[in-house]
Amino acid sequence: MDDDLPTDFEVIVVGTGMVESIVAAACSRIGKNVLHLDSSDHYGGLWASYNFDGLQKFIKEVNADPKRQWPVYNLSEKWYIEKESSEPEQNEDKKEGDENKTDDSKAETQKKIWSQANFTAEYRKFNIDMTPKLLFSRGPLVELLISSNIARYAEFRCVTRVLTWLNDRLAPVPCSRADVFATEAVSIVEKRMLMKMLTSIVGYNEEEMNNEFKDWNDKTFKEYLTHKGLTPNLIHYVLYAIAGGTDKMPCLEGVKECKKFLMSLGRYGNTPFLWPMYGSGELPQCFCRLCAVFGGVYCLNRPIDKVEIKTLDEGKRVVAIQSKSKTLNCNNLVVGIDECPKEMLPTEPVETSDISKAVFITNGTIMPSEKEPLTLLRFPPLTEEGHAVTVLEVGPATGSCPKGLFVVYFITKMVKDAESDLQQYAARIFDFSGDQTAESDKPKCLYSLYYNVKDTSVPVQSVASEVHVCAGPDVGLDFDRAVEQAEQVFKKICPGEEFLPRAPDPEEIVFEDDVTHGPEFARHDDEEGDAQ
Amino acid sequence: MSSRKKVLLKVIILGDSGVGKTSLMNQFVNKKFSNQYKATIGADFLTKEVIVDDRIVTMQIWDTAGQERFQSLGVAFYRGADCCVLVFDVTAPNTFKSLESWRDEFLIQASPRDPENFPFVILGNKVDLENRAVSAKRAQQWCQSKNDIPYYETSAKEAVNVELAFQTIARNALAQETEAELYNDFPDHIKLNANDNGRNKDGDNCAC
Numbered sequence: 001m002d003d004d005l006p007t008d009f010e011v012i013v014v015g016t017g018m019v020e021s022i023v024a025a026a027c028s029r030i031g032k033n034v035l036h037l038d039s040s041d042h043y044g045g046l047w048a049s050y051n052f053d054g055l056q057k058f059i060k061e062v063n064a065d066p067k068r069q070w071p072v073y074n075l076s077e078k079w080y081i082e083k084e085s086s087e088p089e090q091n092e093d094k095k096e097g098d099e100n101k102t103d104d105s106k107a108e109t110q111k112k113i114w115s116q117a118n119f120t121a122e123y124r125k126f127n128i129d130m131t132p133k134l135l136f137s138r139g140p141l142v143e144l145l146i147s148s149n150i151a152r153y154a155e156f157r158c159v160t161r162v163l164t165w166l167n168d169r170l171a172p173v174p175c176s177r178a179d180v181f182a183t184e185a186v187s188i189v190e191k192r193m194l195m196k197m198l199t200s201i202v203g204y205n206e207e208e209m210n211n212e213f214k215d216w217n218d219k220t221f222k223e224y225l226t227h228k229g230l231t232p233n234l235i236h237y238v239l240y241a242i243a244g245g246t247d248k249m250p251c252l253e254g255v256k257e258c259k260k261f262l263m264s265l266g267r268y269g270n271t272p273f274l275w276p277m278y279g280s281g282e283l284p285q286c287f288c289r290l291c292a293v294f295g296g297v298y299c300l301n302r303p304i305d306k307v308e309i310k311t312l313d314e315g316k317r318v319v320a321i322q323s324k325s326k327t328l329n330c331n332n333l334v335v336g337i338d339e340c341p342k343e344m345l346p347t348e349p350v351e352t353s354d355i356s357k358a359v360f361i362t363n364g365t366i367m368p369s370e371k372e373p374l375t376l377l378r379f380p381p382l383t384e385e386g387h388a389v390t391v392l393e394v395g396p397a398t399g400s401c402p403k404g405l406f407v408v409y410f411i412t413k414m415v416k417d418a419e420s421d422l423q424q425y426a427a428r429i430f431d432f433s434g435d436q437t438a439e440s441d442k443p444k445c446l447y448s449l450y451y452n453v454k455d456t457s458v459p460v461q462s463v464a465s466e467v468h469v470c471a472g473p474d475v476g477l478d479f480d481r482a483v484e485q486a487e488q489v490f491k492k493i494c495p496g497e498e499f500l501p502r503a504p505d506p507e508e509i510v511f512e513d514d515v516t517h518g519p520e521f522a523r524h525d526d527e528e529g530d531a532q
Numbered sequence: 533m534s535s536r537k538k539v540l541l542k543v544i545i546l547g548d549s550g551v552g553k554t555s556l557m558n559q560f561v562n563k564k565f566s567n568q569y570k571a572t573i574g575a576d577f578l579t580k581e582v583i584v585d586d587r588i589v590t591m592q593i594w595d596t597a598g599q600e601r602f603q604s605l606g607v608a609f610y611r612g613a614d615c616c617v618l619v620f621d622v623t624a625p626n627t628f629k630s631l632e633s634w635r636d637e638f639l640i641q642a643s644p645r646d647p648e649n650f651p652f653v654i655l656g657n658k659v660d661l662e663n664r665a666v667s668a669k670r671a672q673q674w675c676q677s678k679n680d681i682p683y684y685e686t687s688a689k690e691a692v693n694v695e696l697a698f699q700t701i702a703r704n705a706l707a708q709e710t711e712a713e714l715y716n717d718f719p720d721h722i723k724l725n726a727n728d729n730g731r732n733k734d735g736d737n738c739a740c
Binding site for chain 1: 575576577578579597598599601602603604606607608609611643721722723724725
C-alpha cells in the first residue's frame with residue numbers, strides 16, 4: 001500500500017506541526033505539488049492534542065526511550081484519586097446513553113466522585129493540548145484564517161474572562177470599556193487615568209519615533225506606568241494581566257503587548273481571545289485539509305531516515321529523502337525541527353531557555369461563574385528569579401474534557417524544572433488533598449502532569465538552501481510567531497507568490513463539465529470518482 | 533426540538549479511494565457526473581438544502597479530500613458528524629471488505645454519544661458497470677448484521693438511487709440530531725468570517 005506513494009514532488013513537508021502545516025497549505029494553494037508526511041500516526045507533532053489514552057501513550061513512549069532526543073523531558077505524572085471508585089456504581093458512569101437522558105441539572109447538585117477508572121472509561125472526551133494557545137481576535141492567525149477561508153474548518157469559543165492574582169487571591173481584570181466602568185475595584189479618578197493611558201498606548205506606532213514613548217526605550221514598563229500616576233492596583237492589572245509582563249518588562253514591549261490586547265477587544269466577546277474548539281491541535285489539521293483539498297498528498301506514520309542533496313547532470317539540485325526503503329525526491333524540503341535529521345542542522349546548538357508546562361485536571365472551576373467559564377489567568381512572578389505564569393482553564397464546552405471536569409494548563413519559562421517552577425502557583429488555586437468529599441473553596445486536583453519542553457522556536461538555518469527547518473512552539477500566548485515563520489518559509493520557496501489567497505467556497509468550484517474543453521481524456525473505470 | 537430553527541447536518545463520506553465518494557456527492561448536489569475533476573481543486577464539502585417531513589434541512593457533505601488514501605484522515609475531520617455514509621465499489625471486493633474497518637475507524641475517531649444507534653448508511657456504488665463482484669445479497673447480509681444499516685445500490689454516473697439514498701441519510705441524521713439537541717448545552721460556537729472584519733459593532737473596540 002505504501003508502495004503506491006508517488007516519489008516526485010515540488011515540495012515535501014515533514015512534520016505536521018503548526019508551522020509546517022501552514023507552509024504545506026500555502027504551497028499547495030498556489031499550485032505546488034506537495035507531499036506531507038509525519039512520523040507518528042496523528043497530526044500536530046509537538047502541537048498535538050491527545051485524548052486521555054493518547055496522552056498516556058505519549059508519556060510512556062517518551063519515558064521508555066530516554067536515549068532518543070525528545071524535545072519533551074522531565075515528565076512527571078500524578079493521580080490524586082483512587083484507581084476504582086470505592087462505592088458501588090450508583091448512577092451515571094455505567095451507561096452513557098442513559099446518563100444523558102436524565103436531567104443534568106439534578107445530577108450536578110451532587111458532585112461526582114471521580115476515580116481513575118472514570119477517566120479511562122471517558123478517555124475519548126478529553127482533548128489535552130501539548131501546546132495550548134489562544135488567538136487574538138484581531139491577531140494574525142484569525143486574519144489569516146478568514147482571508148484564506150480556512151476558518152470554515154474550525155470553530156472557536158470566546159475566552160470569557162481574564163483573571164489575575166492580586167493581594168493573594170484571584171481577581172477578575174476589567175477588559176472592555178463597560179467592564180472598566182462597571183468595576184468597583186477601580187475608583188473614578190483611577191478610571192480616568194487608566195483611560196488616558198490606554199488611549200496613548202493604542203496610538204503607539206512603532207515606525208513613528210516622535211511619540212509619547214520616545215524617551216522610554218531603556219526603561220521598564222512598570223516605570224512608565226508609575227510615571228503616569230497609576231495606582232498599584234492599576235499597575236498590576238495593566239502590567240501583569242494585560243501585558244502578561246514582569247517588573248523587568250521593557251517599556252516598549254509592554255506597550256506593544258497592551259496594544260495587541262486592546263486592539264482585539266470587542267470583536268467576538270468580552271475578552272480579546274478565542275480558543276479553538278477541541279483544542280489547539282485542531283488548527284494544524286485545518287491547514288492540512290486545505291492542502292489536501294488542493295491536491296496535497298498525506299501520509300502519516302511515515303518516518304524519514306536520511307536526507308541528501310543530490311546534484312543532477314545539468315547542475316540542478318534535488319533533495320533525496322530515504323523513507324521506508326523508498327527514495328522521495330523534491331526541490332524543496334520543509335521539515336519540522338523535531339523531525340529534522342541531524343545532518344541537516346548546524347552543529348552549533350542555538351541557545352534558548354526551555355519551557356515549563358503543566359496540565360491539571362480538576363473537578364471544578366477556579367472561580368465559579370454563572371455560565372461555564374473559559375479563563376485566562378496571569379500570575380505575576382511569585383519569586384525573585386521566577387517568570388510570569390500563564391494559566392488557561394478550559395471546560396467541557398470546549399470539547400476538552402467530560403462534564404464536571406476542567407483542564408487547566410500552566411506555562412512559564414523554565415528556571416529549574418516544571419514541577420519546581422509551577423507547583424507553588426498551582427497550590428494557590430487548587431486543593432491537592434485528593435479528598436473529593438471534603439468542603440473546599442478551591443477545586444480539587446484529580447490528576448497532574450508536569451513536563452519541560454525544549455524551546456525550539458528560534459529559527460534555524462539548515463545546511464542546505466533547499467531544506468527549510470520549521471521552528472517548534474514558543475512560550476508565547478498566541479500563534480503569531482508560527483504564522484510569521486510559516487510565511488517566511490513560504491516566501492523563500494515561492495518568492496513573489498501570494499501567501500494563502502482566499503480559497504473558493506465549495507459552491508464556487510467549477511467542475512470540468514461546466515467549462516468548454518477538448519475531448520475527454522479516456523480514463524480507466526476504476527479511477528473515476530475521487531479526485532486527488 | 534420542535535423548533536423551526538435552521539438545522540445543519542454534517543454528513544461525512546468514507547470508503548476506500550476510488551469508490552466514487554466525490555462523484556456521489558457531486559451527483560447529489562450538482563446533478564453532475566465527471567470522470568475527471570479539475571486537477572487543481574479537489575473536493576471539499578458541498579452543501580444542499582433538502583426537505584424532510586416539512587422541515588428544511590441543510591446538509592453539509594464532507595469529502596475526505598483524498599486524505600484517506602494513506603490512512604491519514606485526522607480526528608478533526610470526524611468532529612460533530614451527524615451521519616456517516618460508507619461507500620464501496622460493487623466491482624471491487626476489497627472495498628467492500630474495508631467497510632468494517634471504516635466503520636470501526638469512524639466509531640473510534642468520532643466517538644459518537646450513542647455508538648449503537650449512530651446513523652450509518654451503506655452505498656454500493658458503480659452498479660452501472662458490467663463487472664460486478666459483490667452481490668446485493670452479500671452486502672445486505674453484512675448491513676443486517678451491523679444493526680440493520682440501510683443499504684442502497686447506487687450509480688453516481690447514471691444517478692441511480694442517489695437522491696433516495698441521500699434522503700435517507702438526511703432523515704436518519706435528523707433523527708439523531710433531534711436527539712442530540714436535547715443535550716446541546718454548548719451553543720455559542722464561533723465561526724470566523726469576514727463580515728465583522730475590523731467592524732466595531734458596539735463601540736467597544738478598545739477601552740478608550
